[in-house]
Amino acid sequence: MKNDNKQHDQHEQERRSPAAAVAAYVRLFLSAQQLHLFNLFSHLLLLAFGFIIGITLAFSLNRQHLLLPSNNNNPVSVNNNSQSGIKRDGLGSFLMAGKEAIMHDMSDDELLWRASMVPKIREVPLRIKPKVAFMFLTRGPLYLGPLWERFFKGNEGFYSIYIHSHPSFNASSVPKTSVFYGRRIPSKGVRWGDFNMVDAERRLLANALLDMSNQRFVLVSESCIPLFNFSTVYGYLMNSSKTFVEAYDLAGPVGRGRYSQRMRPLIKPSQWRKGSQWFQIDRALAVEVVSDRQYYPVFKKHCRYGGCIADEHYLPTLVSIKFWRRNANRTLTWVDWSKGGSHPSRYMRSDVTVSFLKRLRHGTRCRYNGKTTNVCHLFARKFMPHSLDRLLRFAPRLMHFHSS
Ligand SMILES: *[C@@H]1O[C@H](CO)[C@@H](O)[C@H](O)[C@H]1NC(C)=O
Ligand SMILES: *[C@@H]1O[C@H](CO)[C@@H](O)[C@H](O)[C@H]1NC(C)=O
Numbered sequence: 342m343k344n345d346n347k348q349h350d351q352h353e354q355e356r357r358s359p360a361a362a363v364a365a366y367v368r369l370f371l372s373a374q375q376l377h378l379f380n381l382f383s384h385l386l387l388l389a390f391g392f393i394i395g396i397t398l399a400f401s402l403n404r405q406h407l408l409l410p411s412n413n414n415n416p417v418s419v420n421n422n423s424q425s426g427i428k429r430d431g432l433g434s435f436l437m438a439g440k441e442a443i444m445h446d447m448s449d450d451e452l453l454w455r456a457s458m459v460p461k462i463r464e465v466p467l468r469i470k471p472k473v474a475f476m477f478l479t480r481g482p483l484y485l486g487p488l489w490e491r492f493f494k495g496n497e498g499f500y501s502i503y504i505h506s507h508p509s510f511n512a513s514s515v516p517k518t519s520v521f522y523g524r525r526i527p528s529k530g531v532r533w534g535d536f537n538m539v540d541a542e543r544r545l546l547a548n549a550l551l552d553m554s555n556q557r558f559v560l561v562s563e564s565c566i567p568l569f570n571f572s573t574v575y576g577y578l579m580n581s582s583k584t585f586v587e588a589y590d591l592a593g594p595v596g597r598g599r600y601s602q603r604m605r606p607l608i609k610p611s612q613w614r615k616g617s618q619w620f621q622i623d624r625a626l627a628v629e630v631v632s633d634r635q636y637y638p639v640f641k642k643h644c645r646y647g648g649c650i651a652d653e654h655y656l657p658t659l660v661s662i663k664f665w666r667r668n669a670n671r672t673l674t675w676v677d678w679s680k681g682g683s684h685p686s687r688y689m690r691s692d693v694t695v696s697f698l699k700r701l702r703h704g705t706r707c708r709y710n711g712k713t714t715n716v717c718h719l720f721a722r723k724f725m726p727h728s729l730d731r732l733l734r735f736a737p738r739l740m741h742f743h744s745s
């Protein structure tokens with residue numbers, strides 16, 4: 342009470358001169374900031390403590406599945422804190438943090454900032470098995486999940502899974518034995534065609550970037566299927582010298598017609614591109630996407646009216662302006678727009694035949710690492726729930742998935 346009065350008096354005095362008033366505001370502002378920072382740090386500390394406990398447990402439960410430092414023969418001397426139950430295991434345990442606990446309460450701004458960090462030392466002091474991050478952008482349940490389960494089986498340690506689904510979706514029906522169990526990231530509502538689709542993509546990328554071992558990033562939906570087995574997909578992505586963001590220039594209302602003159606001078610009409618939302622990119626480009634603060638606000642402001650579908654233009658345009666040198670301008674996700682309209686063809690049970698799947702696997706020609714190939718698509722859409730049993734039937738033989 343006394344303190345309050347004192348403070349009050351101080352404020353009274355300061356109010357008399359404008360300069361003093363400003364100083365008082367700055368002080369108030371700073372102390373609020375400090376308080377905020379302090380809160381943030383204490384949360385982070387708690388989080389880190391939780392991670393370390395989780396990781397220690399995981400390490401002692403199953404050592405052979407974990408990334409271990411390749412040269413831990415000269416450990417730095419640390420306090421022997423085995424009494425407190427915390428075991429240290431060098432850099433490996435810190436890098437594992439993202440893998441063990443993917444739920445967090447960071448805001449989008451905090452998450453994007455954290456994900457934009459890049460190590461300045463290029464040589465990695467421990468052996469990291471590069472992983473492919475499969476990012477599922479879904480509305481509700483992953484109805485083709487059993488096919489993906491079979492795809493992933495036996496390849497543990499070479500992939501990670503992230504799911505962004507509508508907040509109203511109750512994910513507790515996912516069994517503990519599923520590869521999808523506990524892989525949902527903090528998600529927000531998304532409407533097809535709305536700008537928040539771009540936010541969801543960036544949210545998925547940022548979450549996946551938190552795990553340093555993720556080196557390739559693949560965006561898929563619940564209606565996507567893999568067309569090849571895991572080893573083929575992994576090798577194709579890891580060995581590629583290019584990123585796969587489809588980008589093309591299209592005349593007419595659903596192409597250049599979606600460009601807004603208000604995007605000048607940052608984006609010229611000749612730089613406007615269209616392309617599929619479903620991309621396959623590497624870590625360097627993923628970092629650029631989550632840290633873009635130049636094109637993102639312009640799209641957010643001007644690509645939301647007049648039928649501008651942001652997710653079909655933001656990445657294609659951004660990549661074509663700044664990162665085109667390493668981009669293949671094509672996507673690895675097969676889709677059929679030939680029937681026209683605003684949605685591609687959907688495939689039911691009866692559409693799924695061996696010859697159809699063969700055509701998707703080898704029916705096109707394209708360039709890959711400077712050579713012509715007939716493996717141009719690793720994924721395909723849009724497959725409806727009833728197509729699952731036939732896909733499961735054909736997958737082992739045709740796509741060489743692990744059987745049983
Ligand atoms: C740490 O201390 C425990 C006993 O408190 C001891 O058994 C253990 O060998 C010590 N470890 C190291 C690396 O010194
Ligand atoms: C989610 O589903 C489970 C049963 O699968 C149920 O026990 C739980 O209450 C549901 N949660 C919500 C928020 O609806």
Ligand SMILES: *[C@@H]1O[C@H](CO)[C@@H](O)[C@H](O)[C@H]1NC(C)=O
Pocket residue numbers: 569570571572573740741742743
């Ligand atoms: C994956 O499929 C290819 C053919 O596309 C086959 O040669 C290879 O043996 C398969 N890999 C596994 C692990 O089954």
Ligand SMILES: *[C@@H]1O[C@H](CO)[C@@H](O)[C@H](O)[C@H]1NC(C)=O
Pocket residue numbers: 575576577579580
């Ligand atoms: C990448 O290509 C090389 C040579 O073409 C091959 O030996 C290697 O197995 C490929 N890597 C993967 C991960 O498939």
Ligand SMILES: *[C@@H]1O[C@H](CO)[C@@H](O)[C@H](O)[C@H]1NC(C)=O
Pocket residue numbers: 588661665668669670
């Ligand atoms: C991709 O498109 C850009 C123009 O947007 C072009 O400069 C580049 O050569 C294209 N790359 C390939 C591999 O076709």
